[in-house]
C-alpha cells in the first residue's frame with residue numbers, strides 16, 4: 001500500500017509517499033511560504049530530478065491539491081490516480097493526555113486534537129488544517145494521526161509533574177509532555193534491532209539533536225523521561241530556543257528591556273539557543289562547528305555550552321534509569337556532527353565510553369561508534385520520522 005505522510009506547519013507542508021511493502025520513499029517534497037508571497041512547491045520522485053515550481057499557494061488545501069497533482073501527473077507522477085494512495089498519515093504535534101498512540105482520524109478525534117490547541121497554539125491548528133484539506137480532497141481515504149507527544153505518555157508521574165501548585169495540573173493539564181516522540185521511538189527500537197537485543201531489556205538514551213533538540217530515557221521499551229516539557233522550549237539548548245533557564249529571568253529582562261511576556265517568549269524561542277549564545281553568529285550548527293574549529297570565541301562558547309547541557313541530561317537520565325546500555329545520536333546534528341559527539345562523550349568517561357574515531361567519522365549508517373571494549377555503547381542512528389508515521393498508519397488501516 002502507498003501511504004502519503006503529511007507534516008503540516010503554519011506556512012509549510014512536507015510530504016512523502018511511502019510504499020509500505022518495501023518501506024521505500026517513492027516521492028517527496030514540500031510546499032513553502034503557504035499564504036505568503038513567493039510560495040513554491042518542490043517535488044522529487046525517487047531517483048528522479050527535483051522540480052521546483054513557483055506558484056501561488058494561498059492556503060493548505062491548495063498546497064495539498066498541488067501535492068496530489070504532482071504525485072499523479074503524467075510527466076513525473078508516481079501513481080496513476082488517487083486510488084493508488086491507500087492511506088494518509090498526519091504528523092500531529094500535541095496529543096495532550098488524550099493520545100498515547102496513533103489513532104484513526106474521525107470527527108471525535110478531530111475534536112480531541114482541537115482541544116489540545118491550547119497546548120501547541122503554533123502547531124496543532126496547522127496540523128488540523130492539513131487534515132481538513134486532505135479529507136476534502138480524498139474523502140474516502142483513511143487517515144491516521146501520529147502524535148509527537150504519544151511515545152512519552154508512559155512517563156511516570158514523578159517525571160512529568162512540575163513543582164507547581166497541583167491545581168494547575170488539575171485545571172489546565174500543565175505537565176511535561178515531551179516531543180519528537182516518533183523519532184525517539186523509532187531510534188530506540190532501531191538500536192535494539194541493530195544490536196540484536198530485546199527492546200524490552202534495554203536501557204537507551206536517545207539524543208535527538210537537530211534544530212530542535214531533546215533527549216529521552218527509554219527503559220525496557222517505554223519512555224521514562226524526556227527533556228522537552230509542556231512545550232518544546234524546555235530542556236537542551238537548541239538552534240534558537242533557550243532550553244532550561246531560571247524562570248525569574250523572564251521578569252528581570254522584561255523589566256530591563258521593557259518587554260511583555262509574549263515578546264519575551266519570542267526571544268526565548270527565536271533569538272536564544274546557540275544563535276543567541278554565539279552573539280547571533282548562526283543558529284545552524286554547521287556554522288557553529290566551522291567557527292569552533294577556527295577558534296571563534298562566540299562559536300566556541302555556543303558549542304561548549306550546547307554539548308555540556310546534552311552531557312548533563314545524559315547524566316540525569318543515567319540516574320533516572322539506574323544505568324544505561326546504549327546512547328544513540330540522531331537528527332541533523334546528532335547524525336552529522338562527529339565533533340559534537342566527541343565533545344559530549346568526553347564528559348562520559350564514568351560510563352566507560354570509548355569512541356572509535358574512525359567509526360565516529362562515518363556518516364549515514366546505523367552504526368555503533370564505540371570500540372569493542374567500551375562499557376557503554378554509543379550509536380549513530382539516522383532518524384526516519386516519515387517511515388515511522390507510515391508504519392503506524394499501516395498498522396491502523398490494515
Ligand code: AMP
Pocket residue numbers: 209210211212239283284285286287289331332333336337
Ligand atoms: P534537523 O532539525 O534534524 O533537520 O537538523 C538541522 C540541523 O542539523 C541544522 O542546524 C544543521 O546545521 C545541522 N547539520 C546538518 N548537517 C550537519 C553537519 N554536517 N554537521 C553539523 N551539523 C549539521
